[in-house]
Amino acid sequence: MLTGEPVPVEKSQGATVIGATMNGSGGLVIRATKVGSETVLAQIVQLVAQAQRSRAPMQRMADKVAFWFVLAVFAVAIATFFIWGFMGPAPSWTYAVLNAVSVLIIACPCALGLATPMSIMVAMGRGAHVGVLFRDAEAIERLRRIDTVIVDKTGTLTEGKPAFRTAIPVSLTEDELLRLAASLDQASEHPLADAIVAEARRRNLVLEAPDGFESSTGIGVRGRVAGQAIAIGNTALMKEVGVDPAPLGADAEKLRLEGASVMFVAVDGALAGLLAVADPLKASTPAAIAALHAAGLSIVMATGDGLTTAHAVARVLGIDEVHGEVRPQDKIALVQRLRAQGHRVAMAGDGINDAPALAGADVGIAMGTGTDVAMSSAQVTLVKGDLRGIIRARAISAATVANMKQNLGFAFLYNALGVPIAAGVLYPLTGLLLTPMIAALAMSLSSVSVVANALRLGTLDLDQ
Ligand SMILES: [Mg+2]
Incomplete structure (x- = not known):
């Protein structure tokens, strides 16, 4: 359980046994030296929980934008009200109320609110089609910036079965x-x-x-x-x-x-x-590693298996950095070390021993063929355990973030034009004013265009 090796490790008299140790033949006396929260499994659960707690919550692009947007809109609406009230034509306070309301309606941040969730939703659907399941939006936003991938060996690069x-x-x-x-x-x-x-x-x-x-x-x-x-x-x-x-x-x-x-x-x-x-390599592994290298990512192998086997696999795939015989706590320590050096790290693994590192990485990527613990600790699951999914996930991430920016940009441009018109800046020149009804129609149309742009992600080409 703790090394993810494909072949059982023999134990002899006096050896320490852990979960998943099997008695092949004969009698066996086991003394429990650690129970409950002291067990290795409980400690792994602890490591996972700790890693998840210590994640700094990412401030979403839309949140940052929305904060200033709301302040600005209220300021404009209040200014509109008083300027019309004191300086407008009669009945000045009627104009003041109508125009201030028009500003608030046209600025109703529907498009802004839809901009990122729509892109994320369509991207998740597109990912599911190609066997990449995203558990949260954060993973989609972070993946494109990943520069290092740590991979487990058994069950991730290899089939996991002799x-x-x-x-x-x-x-x-x-x-x-x-x-x-x-x-x-x-x-x-x-x-x-x-x-x-x-x-x-x-x-x-x-x-x-x-x-x-x-x-x-x-x-x-x-x-x-x-x-x-x-x-x-x-x-x-x-x-x-x-x-x-x-x-x-x-x-x-x-x-x-x-x-x-x-x-x-x-x-x-x-x-x-x-x-x-x-334990043979998965058929898709060499192509996946080559593609990750071509994308400029550095690949580090961390396996609980012995160094001989680890180097043998690394040599075939051209992986430069290899860590063998690593324990679960070493895997997460490796993730933390690389992150402290300023790398953005994705961890790909399938086992219970990978769970803490999956939770501690910038993006954890679990194999759908692996353990449930790994999948629930990770933010991305590759359905058939096909590592080429990482390349697809990165392509989805880049396209989605670009799409979100277009949506936010559009929603902004729209408001930058609509709000001043609703406030009545054109009135002194052309007599143009938006009634609240026209403002509501325009506001709806902006939402439609943001949705239409997000839907383009659904046809994203991912055949590499
Ligand atoms: Mg494994």
Whole structure:
């Protein structure tokens, strides 16, 4: 739970266990040393809450604008009233009331009030169409300014589930090696075994029922398939069955450096080959990382997984900065450090261990394929966990903010023209005055044009 690794980590006597630790076989005595608010999970919840509380509320563009707008309109209306009252033609106080009311009506900030919510609403709808769910307007406003993306590895860059990588046979054919191993592995519930069985099924190999299946946690499995003694596991298991895995040692080391888990296979007391399983990259990841790089963003990987695997994945994707073996509190510390250096940071992750960092980043981006905790801590969810969604979200953010500015600009321009006319500045020259009725009509039309402009966001082109 705390590292997000795709393969279970073995525990032995005396080890500390946390939520999501599973008892594979045999008896287990656990002593609770921390309960309630002292548990690791409660502390993560605490970190999330703290990060959310410490967010400075963003003062919205429209709020700032509205504050001065309201003051200005009242000032103009009051001035109109007195100027007409004291200096206007008779009946001067009737003119004063009508014109002051016209000013207030034409300045009714409907367009101003609609300017940003309409853009945000249409943008959220557009995002939902392409698998990007925004939880709040703030995320839309902030995303375009992001310059750094911190990514989790397992489940974010990768599928988060081990899959067959390669088989190196010694004596048998590759299919036969896989068939024997998968036949035995059918009896195992280990994720690595599941990956082997899935690959055998994909190749339509005919599996046989194993006999005398025996599993030693952390070492491997043994049993008989069609009369042959099969052992699948690590070097320790090979020693136990009297097989020297040295001929495959170099291959195994190379695969491990690439981040794969390696299992040796022995058949009837002889080395038959090795099988490698690894957590594959999502198909969309390389394109997404390349696009983020092209957009000038720097990408930092922070994973609870070991450094070997972390570097292996980072090398393939061209990610320059890698942090491995990080705990949940380290992830949020990294976010805070980068923010303190003046970076605007987005965090993308899927796990419980990512939750504090998701809540603490300028924008938290959760994978829809991940945990509920991650999604509720983040402001943006990528529905299928497709990282290209970040690029789309940024495009939506930039277009939406531009649209909001156009709307605000329009609402302003409109008032800058309408309010003086309603106040009667043209009266001395042309005798033109707006009745409150005409003012109301004009005010409505300005709202319509703001809505129409916002709707253009719905057809935003996002196919990169
Ligand atoms: Mg993860």
